[in-house]
Amino acid sequence: xxxxxxxxxxxxxxLVSVFHTALKQAGKEDMAHxxxxxxxxxxxxxxxxxxxxxxxxxxxxxxxx
Amino acid sequence: MWLKMLGxxxxxxxxxxxxxxxxxxxxxxxxQIRQIISCIGSLKxxxxxxxxxxxxxxxxxxxGTCGAVKELFQKTxxxxxxxxxMTPQEALQQAISETHDLVLEKPEIExxxxxxxxxxxxxxxxxxxxxxxxxxxxxxIECDALKLRDQNSKMYRYLGVCGGLAVVIVLI
Numbered sequence: 001x002x003x004x005x006x007x008x009x010x011x012x013x014x015l016v017s018v019f020h021t022a023l024k025q026a027g028k029e030d031m032a033h034x035x036x037x038x039x040x041x042x043x044x045x046x047x048x049x050x051x052x053x054x055x056x057x058x059x060x061x062x063x064x065x
Numbered sequence: 066m067w068l069k070m071l072g073x074x075x076x077x078x079x080x081x082x083x084x085x086x087x088x089x090x091x092x093x094x095x096x097q098i099r100q101i102i103s104c105i106g107s108l109k110x111x112x113x114x115x116x117x118x119x120x121x122x123x124x125x126x127x128x129g130t131c132g133a134v135k136e137l138f139q140k141t142x143x144x145x146x147x148x149x150x151m152t153p154q155e156a157l158q159q160a161i162s163e164t165h166d167l168v169l170e171k172p173e174i175e176x177x178x179x180x181x182x183x184x185x186x187x188x189x190x191x192x193x194x195x196x197x198x199x200x201x202x203x204x205x206i207e208c209d210a211l212k213l214r215d216q217n218s219k220m221y222r223y224l225g226v227c228g229g230l231a232v233v234i235v236l237i
Contacts (some may be wrong), residue, residue: 011234015227022223026216042235 005050007045014039069237076236077229084225088218090190093168093176100134101177109196112189119153119185120145134165140164141181157181168182172209 023032054063104126111122113231127135140160144151149160158178161167169177180199183192 004219008234012231015231016225018227023218026220
């Protein structure tokens with residue numbers, strides 16, 4: 001994992017902002033919002049997996065079951 | 066590593082080319098509509114002044130144009146010559162379905178089909194009036210297509226490049 005995921009999230013953020021601007025300029029605001037939502041969902045998918053790992057690590061450390 | 070880079074480059078290149086393809090289609094549409102309008106203007110004079118038979122008039126009216134529109138009119142003429150029992154409307158419809166380089170959409174195709182319905186079936190004056198009306202309708206559609214081109218061609222290019230990059234980032 002390391003810094004890779006952070007860079008990936010940053011890349012997706014930059015691309016989603018470009019998508020949003022291009023679609024908004026073309027007068028397709030609904031598609032722009034949909035695109036932002038899609039980007040957010042992808043990033044959330046990655047982050048949720050990491051959060052799951054964090055919680056299981058916390059459980060292991062404190063011997064919580 | 067090198068394989069990943071190669072795959073990434075291929076994905077970005079294909080995304081970019083898809084974007085540019087759509088942008089080109091957007092730019093091509095008003096150009097083809099303009100060519101059809103000029104062909105109809107020329108056809109009008111071939112019908113009203115020269116009184117040529119329809120198939121020959123359709124071939125002659127494409128002088129000076131090139132590409133898909135020329136192919137469309139010439140195919141219509143060939144179909145009309147080859148199948149005497151066919152109406153101009155049917156010939157035009159068949160030619161539209163056979164010409165693959167046309168990037169026309171539903172409104173202008175509808176106008177073209179109605180244009181075919183009145184060709185060669187009324188008097189010369191009536192046909193001239195009718196062709197005037199078709200030209201006006203096509204000019205309006207061309208205006209809309211120009212607006213759409215200004216809005217969409219840039220967007221398709223951006224979306225193509227960024228879509229390719231997004232896929233690469235997600236897959237890495």
